[in-house]
Amino acid sequence: MAWSCFSCTASIPVQPQVNFRPSNQKCLQDVRNMVKSLGIHSIRSSPVDSLKNGNWVKLICGASFEDVVDIRNLSLVYTLAGVNQGIEAAREIVEVGRPWVMISVNDDEDLHFRKAEFDPADCPQDCSRPCEIVCPANAISLEKENPQQAIFGIPVMRGGVLTERCYGCGRCIPVCPYDKISVHTYVRDAAATSELLRRDDIDALEIHTSGRQTLHFKSLWDGLGDAINHLRLVAVSFPDVGDSSISTMNAMYSIMEPGLRCFNLWQLDGRPMSGDIGRGATRESITFAVRLAAASDRPRGFLQLAGGTNAHTVAGLKKHGLFQTKSVSDENFKDGQSTVGSLRPLDASIGGIAYGGYARKVVGRILSSMQSQHELTCIEESPDYLLKALAEALALVGTVKCYEIPS
Ligand code: SF4
Ligand code: SF4
Structure with missing residues (x-):
């Protein structure tokens, strides 16, 4: 099962528990100092506030990525940077807010699965x-x-x-x-997913769909039943299918609306799994976001970029006036309070950004070096590596969170 994490949410696979060695607590003071000097520990905005303010960041561990050691270390580093085993370990080092944990499912064959x-x-x-x-x-x-x-x-x-x-x-x-x-x-089983949601340790669900039809989406949604009531957020992830994007979104929203008691989000999967390829990979997700942010006939829900997102995504959003700008006269807010997750007229047009391959790449090379040179499992056992990884994570996440990163 796949998970992602942050206000944050993490997509993290459900894995057998791995016993990690206890961390070397006395060597972690540098990490605490670094996090505290940036004021990250005192930032207490909830994931929903992050979405409303346009500074939500989601770490995508990868719907099919199931290396529990890497997921744990990635979650730890990104939780410290402002993004489960790893999240709790991060919170033992510095008292940062708990990010939401999101799992991913698909309604049909999908690249991510x-x-x-x-x-x-x-x-x-x-x-x-x-x-x-x-x-x-x-x-x-x-x-x-x-x-x-x-x-x-x-x-x-x-x-x-x-x-x-x-x-x-x-x-x-x-x-x-x-x-x-x-x-x-493979396709995730709706019954097994429902059972997992009822355990109440998962905050959000991401449904990957093709965006071309709603038959499979409805079948999955019906299969999840009232397990949806255990969630704080439902995200629908879909690629740009041109002119039919909005009508498919509306059709999916009609299917969800009667059972939706939480917030919903549309994940705009511009160029799937490509953020690490290069600067231009983010172009499709920005183009997709520009079009949807301007569409007055789209259904309710936060918009969040994914697919090709990388260190250039924030600059691209700024260029189009979409970075943390508010949607003042959006038709979607015309009746103010929604019966579902209440969005307000002054919420950000784009709620945030999900980082996958790029986020894993910048921290992953440090994890690889640590594992090959020291055969360590837990990154906090080597504070030097943890500091390097944290600096990389902050350089990426900090642009969205607006931290003042020392050069
Ligand atoms: S290149 Fe991609 S699909 Fe091929 S093994 Fe690596 S992760 Fe899997
Ligand atoms: S590239 Fe070469 S080693 Fe890799 S799968 Fe093909 S034949 Fe095998």
Whole structure:
């Protein structure tokens, strides 16, 4: 099951518990000082206030990403930066507010819910292994078998896709010169999701849908039943499908409205799973946001960017006058208080930004270096690494939260 976290919300997979070693408390004073010097510990705005003010940030751990150690460390670092095992560990270091925890489901086949797979024994020995190089999640690990141990004297490739790290971006598929990689897609079970929501330790649900039809969406929504009442937020994540985007949103809202007792949010998935590729990846999500923010016939709900978001997203929103600006005369607010999550006429046009691949990349390279050099599991055991990771997280999140980061 996939989770994301922050006011914040985190998408974090539901995982078996891992016993982490206790942290070295006395070495964490530098981290406390850094967080306190930025005043982050004293910021007590709720996730809903963040959405209303346009400074909501969501960390997407990845709907299919299930490496519990990385998720825990990412959550810890981003919670300290203003974004569960990891969240609680962060709150033991510095008393920061608890972010919401969000899980992700899909109503049909979806890019975010798939895993790459191949049989390494089928790979030619002389392949230069471009799949391994291109994978942004270090989810492919291959090595040539020792010829002395080879069956029949012919060495084969060993290893393959580390399933728990693969988040389905698909970049390995076109680079394989021998067409050896396929994908396995899956759909989350509505009954299992309902059961999880009833445990009351999840704050928000993100539904990934194609934005092209509502049949599967209705079936999932009906399947979730009154478990929806346990949530504070329902997010619908969908790609830009052009002129039909608004009509599909309205159709989905009509399906949700009778059972919706919490806030709702539209996640505009501009260019899915691409934020780490480069500066221009954020363009689609901004274009999508500009169009929807101007649409007076869209249904109620906060708007939040995702898909291609990176360090350039805030600048793009500012250029279009959408960064933390208020929607004064929005038709969606014409009757003031909604029976659902009450939005006000002066709430931000864009509630916030979700960061996925880019957020994982900037902190992930520090986690990789820590794990390869020190074989540590918990990042707080190495305050130097934690400080470096926190600086990276703050450089990204701080632009939305408007922290004054010392240079
Ligand atoms: S789909 Fe993406 S994350 Fe998965 S193995 Fe291929 S490149 Fe890596
Ligand atoms: S690129 Fe294709 S053939 Fe080469 S190692 Fe990767 S999966 Fe195997």
